[in-house]
Amino acid sequence: MDISRRDLFQIGGKILVLASVGATLEQITGAAPPSDAYRMADHWWGMIIDIDQCIGCGNCVRACSRENNVPEGYFRTWVERYQIEEEDKPPRVESPNGAMDGFPPLTRTDLKSFYVPKLCNHCADSPCVQVCPVGATFVSPDGVVLVDETYCLGCRYCVQACPYGCRYLHPAKNTVDKCTLCYHRITQGLTTACCENCPTGARLLVDFKNPKDPVHEILRTHKVEVLKPYMATRAKVYYENLDGAVR
């Protein structure tokens, strides 16, 4: 049977529209999502960030904001710019509006400077999950730390417990919000909004349970770190080429 590309595309488009309408209805009625070829037990999600590739363009921050309707002034992901002056002095760090509009150009070439994208580290031993009094935040079976916005009390204990500052109280919903690793995308075969829109490939979504995932080769051959390793949170966002000054 000969189907033209346009036909295929229109069928696909209609399915997408129906799926989004269906998803909206399901959100109202609370039923299960349409397709379920996705099996949580087959995945264990994380991310690799290569500091040497980040150019501080802020695309990830904007993309995340649009994909997830992040309220203004709050950030599910953000980029920091570090300037390391002399030794033994604390670095100068800035993140203007979380890098939503990028950064004003830095002209000083005499010091070490670089960009550091940050997001929820989706810790396997998450202190934020540990302190939630009711079970409104949790680590999913596939390794993503999520918030149940219909159950969260808004006590903000998890915000205090997160060593990385990635959580905030959503001003309209009055529940805690944070990066979901674009769970609604990765469970449908897409990558996260931030990784999709990073122009240099500094951010890479990885699946530790996928034997073909590049993460295994990267971890085997490159030097990597997590942020604040002494917190022993078993963070799953690994940084390549991270400077020791980064907090």
Add this chain to the structure above:
Amino acid sequence: MRRWLRDSAHLVRPALVLLAALAVFLVVRSAIIPKAFGQYGHYRPGALDLVRQHPIAYAGQETCLMCHEDEGKARAAGKHAHVACEACHGPLAQHTGDPTSYVPKLPVVADLCRRCHEQDAAKPKDFPQVQTAVHSGGAACNDCHKPHNPQL
């Protein structure tokens, strides 16, 4: 024994009040506790579905390439090969859903190019960057560079 019972009988009353309150609590609890709570862990399994139902804004470049093969080929030949379509064109799931009714506006080139390519000491040294004011003398970036394949 009987005297002790008589003298301490009143203690039964607060005990009964507490037990009655406990019973009411247990009944109400079993009625309103979320179904299937604890199935995967200490949370409502419905929360997973709730998060998954969030609408998608960025279609992903694989979907773009289904129709826009020519642009895809041009891009693959140049330095922007790994830059996703929506990184410049913005979120387009709406467009892929219904291509004719939602046609995206082309991005404003100058701001877009500057965001990545404006010279900045914190950017990696080997990343192509220029002082745009000096570099083009006021001309628009796409006067010389074709966005999909910018090499000159």
Add this chain to the structure above:
Amino acid sequence: MMIPGVDGFMYPNEVELQWSVLIVLYPYITGLVAGAFILASLERVFKVDAVRPTYRLALLTALAFLLVAPLPLQLHLGHPERSFEMYLTPHTSSAMAMFGFVYLWYLTVVLLLEIWLEYRAEIVQLALSSQGLKRWIYRVLTLGSYNVSPEARRVDDKVGYAVTVIGIPSAFLLHGYVGFIFGSVKANPWWSSPLMPIVFLFSAMVSGIAAVMVLYAVSMKLRKTVIDMRCLDTIARYLFYTFVIDFTLEMLDLVHRTYESDESFRSLDFMVHTRLWGSQVILQIFLGTLVPLALLAGTQLFRIAEGRRKAMYMTAGGLTLIGIFAMRWNVVIGGQLFSKSFLGYTSYKMELVTREGLVPAILLMLLPFAIFLVLVKLLPPWQEGKAHEA
């Protein structure tokens, strides 16, 4: 880009404080409850007869504050209507999850039961003698039993003793778990410490004892009754001892921090010297601890006339109450003023009339006194001191 109120660098989501003055109020109030109860137990369990005149007063003080304790938490929650979830699905790894249970346990099995057992004779008498609405209230309070024979009262005494004995560790738990809520947060070096529950507990006892001492003196003044100086002197003595321990613990924390001087120290030290100078050094340490300690030490070491002594006690008590509030403020607010990157500081913008503003906080602090007045009317605590037998 300068963010108003921020110096240096804060993670973008850290700029706004999450726990407000209401979260300062909560440990302060439960601290007063625990402290007042410990004072009551001094007479009941540890046989310090001298403080008998304040036994019932301490119980009513504890109840008045305990009834208000959940309110700052409810006002603070993003979804107060969901707070019952803590009873449905308490997460056992979270110290906060035990709040609902510990609170209810303490309210019912300890405090209400003890008050009921203590007051039964008066309740029955008033149920038989009052008129109108009051009669109905007292009748309900009797729980249907009118047996107040001496033998029954002896049983009440014995059971009350047992309840107080259970009540002491319960009071420790009621307030100690709050200290653990802070002390177990490894992400926050200002909070994370094994000393935190102990420091909270001792400062709670200090504030509770001071509160009962001041309330007793003020109540006697208002009733134009003579103050039992033996009672007041004894309370002041216990306040002094407890304060010495509390001060030692807090100094231990400070010295330990300064000595070890780990990564967080420079940032925290700077914060204390700038943003927390007024509330920590002036209010908490100097006016709230050193001055009361000096005043109390003076009354212990030197023979001072009664009038002067009373004034010193009241000054010490009042300053202590302010100082312990400042301590809670410095822990809760101070813990959020510095960045977890140790590279910056933010400011607390306390609003006035919003849900978590200053005005609700003040009203919540006044409410226990209003409740106390009602309780005192309902269950008069003024008795001619007959010590408990049990």
